[in-house]
Amino acid sequence: MEAVTYYDDGKPIKNHIEIGLDFLKPKTDCNDCQVDPCPDDPIYSGDEYVCFNCEVNQVQEKHPEARYTDSDDWIVQRGDLR
Numbered sequence: 001m002e003a004v005t006y007y008d009d010g011k012p013i014k015n016h017i018e019i020g021l022d023f024l025k026p027k028t029d030c031n032d033c034q035v036d037p038c039p040d041d042p043i044y045s046g047d048e049y050v051c052f053n054c055e056v057n058q059v060q061e062k063h064p065e066a067r068y069t070d071s072d073d074w075i076v077q078r079g080d081l082r
């Protein structure tokens with residue numbers, strides 16, 4: 001795997017890897033999220049949207065040590081990802 005240097009507040013962070021965000025789900029009780037109106041209809045897939053607040057909450061729940069980089073990626077220390 002290629003070594004990537006991430007930046008947080010302009011400071012380089014080494015030995016971190018990016019988290020995949022497939023687990024994010026829009027919250028039905030959130031006004032800013034958009035929930036897929038017809039989960040079984042592929043025409044509407046792609047309409048789902050997770051607002052940044054809910055993204056932060058869900059990422060921190062799953063990866064309490066995650067950091068948000070200047071390039072809008074979530075990263076964790078290499079080896080911490082399970």
Ligand SMILES: [Zn+2]
Nearest residue numbers: 030033051054
């Ligand atoms: Zn939300």
